[in-house]
Amino acid sequence: MLQRMEEERRHSREEFxxxxxxxxxxxxxxxxxxxxxxxxxxxxEGRVLDSGCGTGEHALLAAMLGHEATGIDxxxxxxxAARRKAAxxxxxxxxxxxxxxxxxxxxxxxxxxxxSGVFHVFDDVDRARYVDALxxxxxxxxxxxxxxxxxxxxxxxxxxxxSRDEIVASFADGWHVESIDxxxxxxxxxxxxRAWLARISRT
Numbered sequence: 001m002l003q004r005m006e007e008e009r010r011h012s013r014e015e016f017x018x019x020x021x022x023x024x025x026x027x028x029x030x031x032x033x034x035x036x037x038x039x040x041x042x043x044x045e046g047r048v049l050d051s052g053c054g055t056g057e058h059a060l061l062a063a064m065l066g067h068e069a070t071g072i073d074x075x076x077x078x079x080x081a082a083r084r085k086a087a088x089x090x091x092x093x094x095x096x097x098x099x100x101x102x103x104x105x106x107x108x109x110x111x112x113x114x115x116s117g118v119f120h121v122f123d124d125v126d127r128a129r130y131v132d133a134l135x136x137x138x139x140x141x142x143x144x145x146x147x148x149x150x151x152x153x154x155x156x157x158x159x160x161x162x163s164r165d166e167i168v169a170s171f172a173d174g175w176h177v178e179s180i181d182x183x184x185x186x187x188x189x190x191x192x193x194r195a196w197l198a199r200i201s202r203t
Contacts, residue, residue, distance in 0.1 A: 020077035024054075025158070025187045027078075031057045032116050034147050034183045034197045039065060043145060043199070046111025049137060051100050052118035056082025056093065062114070063091040070094040072106065101126060103133040110137055113144045117185065119167075120148035120159045131170050135202070144175075144200045147185055153194040158187075167198050176201045 020027075031039075035058050038044060044067060050059035053071030055078050062069040063086070071093060073079050079097050086093045098105060100118060113134060122130055134144055151161040164180050171177055178199040184192040 016073075016075040017077055020075055020081070023188060025189045026117050026185075027055055028186050028188060029055075029057070031061045032147060032185055034185070034195070035061065035114060035116060035145070038145055038197075043143070044112050044114075045143070047109070049103075049106075049108075049110040049113045051103070051113050051115045051134075052121075053082060053095070054078045054116075056085055056095060058114045058116055059093050059095070060085060060089060060091055062112075063093045064089070067112075070096065070106070070108070070110070072096045072098045072100060072103070074099050101129045101133055103137040106137065108137070109139045109142070111139075111142050113138055113142070115144065115146040115148075117148065117159070119146050120162050123160075127170060135174055138202045140202050142202045144171075144198075144202070146198045146200065147183060147195050148198075149185070150182065150194040150196045152182070157189075158193065162196065164196060167196060167200075171200050174203055176203050 039061055044062055048062035048067045048069045050071040053059050053073045056071045059069045059071030071082055076097050079095050082095045148162045149159050151163040167180055168177055178201055180196050180198045183195050183197040185195040186192055
């Protein structure tokens with residue numbers, strides 16, 4: 001079973017790496033509007049982790065606001081691009097090639113974890129593993145701020161749709177779901193897709 005899981009993760013790494021040979025649909029070259037709004041309301045606090053950071057826009061946003069920021073992504077090409085952006089913008093950010101299902105490997109704790117479009121890529125088994133990984137990375141009192149595809153988005157293109165109830169169920173043990181609000185995410189394929197924005201704190 002462990003061998004099968006490792007093969008699946010290797011395949012996932014290769015898929016995401018391949019996606020950066022061009023511009024993937026989620027890489028819009030700027031922070032997603034819901035995360036800009038979170039930043040404006042002061043929701044980013046303390047040490048910030050951008051989970052599945054891609055080319056780093058949200059980690060760079062946190063750094064620009066004066067936070068100690070880290071970004072992690074499974075695709076080396078994405079991290080390379082994020083490092084180039086950080087250098088061009090003269091921002092200090094720790095950018096790491098790594099698997100968000102193994103956040104314990106960072107051996108760090110974060111006051112705020114941002115997730116733009118990662119939660120919805122996992123099947124049920126890996127979703128539970130991801131929540132376990134977040135539990136290690138976020139100490140009590142820390143927050144997880146997540147935007148994912150909503151089950152209200154019509155059609156079948158793109159990633160798995162997620163319901164409000166699924167979010168609540170995933171964070172039933174050791175978490176407090178503060179709010180789940182309707183929002184929109186921007187993509188390079190269509191201007192906006194319907195999404196959920198969840199604010200969840202570690203208890």
